[in-house]
Amino acid sequence: MSYLDELFGLSGQTAVVIGGAGVLGGALCAGLSQAGARIIVADLTEDACKARVAALEQLGGQAGYCLVDVTRRESIENLLAESLRQAERVNILVNCAGVNVGSSFLEATDADWERVMAVNLRGVFQACQVFGRHMIEHGGGAIVNIGSVTSHLPLSRVFAYSASKAAVLNLTRNIAQEFAPLGVRVNAICPGFFPAEQNRRLLDQQRIDNIMRGTPMKRFGEPEELVGALLLLVSPRAGSFITGTHINVDGGFTAAWF
Numbered sequence: 001m002s003y004l005d006e007l008f009g010l011s012g013q014t015a016v017v018i019g020g021a022g023v024l025g026g027a028l029c030a031g032l033s034q035a036g037a038r039i040i041v042a043d044l045t046e047d048a049c050k051a052r053v054a055a056l057e058q059l060g061g062q063a064g065y066c067l068v069d070v071t072r073r074e075s076i077e078n079l080l081a082e083s084l085r086q087a088e089r090v091n092i093l094v095n096c097a098g099v100n101v102g103s104s105f106l107e108a109t110d111a112d113w114e115r116v117m118a119v120n121l122r123g124v125f126q127a128c129q130v131f132g133r134h135m136i137e138h139g140g141g142a143i144v145n146i147g148s149v150t151s152h153l154p155l156s157r158v159f160a161y162s163a164s165k166a167a168v169l170n171l172t173r174n175i176a177q178e179f180a181p182l183g184v185r186v187n188a189i190c191p192g193f194f195p196a197e198q199n200r201r202l203l204d205q206q207r208i209d210n211i212m213r214g215t216p217m218k219r220f221g222e223p224e225e226l227v228g229a230l231l232l233l234v235s236p237r238a239g240s241f242i243t244g245t246h247i248n249v250d251g252g253f254t255a256a257w258f
């Protein structure tokens, strides 16, 4: 085995990727799979999950899927139970489900606020609890929550999303402290701007121009550019002393703000 395989290889490990059928989740599934992990794709719709599994299998990976709605605790508990039917234990959890709603603060409805918080924040809370308990009882593991540049700063017209992602980062640090002595590491990745469906709906030309002005690298990210950070954080060897922190993968966006 090469030194790099030893450092970053995940063979024998099982990773559950919630939101794994999405754009960024898909790249994260592929990266984990290429590193040798068995993947369980967890998302809302069967067709999207099946398509993701087929793509992973085509790359030579081992993958299965389970439908989940992270807004419902029993659905997350079912995901754990189904994961344990497909694999002996879960070593890695990636919380990558997310939704966004754009409006001014005054126009926002309670329903928009509740939906964003239920998926982006309560979903992460519940999944970390359900899978965290499992990992603690079965020899440890690694959890990565997907934050955003809005974990650090409030972007206009996506205030509920910004608040949810700031809370995800805070929650990540908090859970990491409680889980550290119990063998589970908890970290976050804060992506900058990546071309994905939920962005396309919200980004007009003026907003794209603003993002480009604020991004020192002057481009969007490619989903595959998140994989290196993920492998570092989940690897039991490369990431063994890393917990309660985050990696910004944002072309310098946050560096330009602080």
Ligand SMILES: NC(=O)c1ccc[n+]([C@@H]2O[C@H](COP(=O)([O-])OP(=O)(O)OC[C@H]3O[C@@H](n4cnc5c(N)ncnc54)[C@H](O)[C@@H]3O)[C@@H](O)[C@H]2O)c1
Pocket: 018, 019, 020, 021, 022, 023, 024, 025, 042, 043, 044, 045, 068, 069, 070, 071, 095, 096, 097, 098, 099, 119, 146, 147, 148, 149, 190, 191, 192, 193, 194, 195, 196, 197, 198, 199
């Ligand atoms: N695209 C970006 O620029 C960007 C930047 C920063 C952070 N993020 C975050 O990255 C993550 C992935 O986003 P994406 O850009 O790939 O968007 P996406 O819409 O392609 O993926 C999100 C996935 O979450 C799933 N999902 C939504 N509600 C769910 C629920 N209740 N239960 C289970 N799954 C649910 C969707 O079905 C979808 O597959 C999100 O958390 C998002 O906030 C994205």
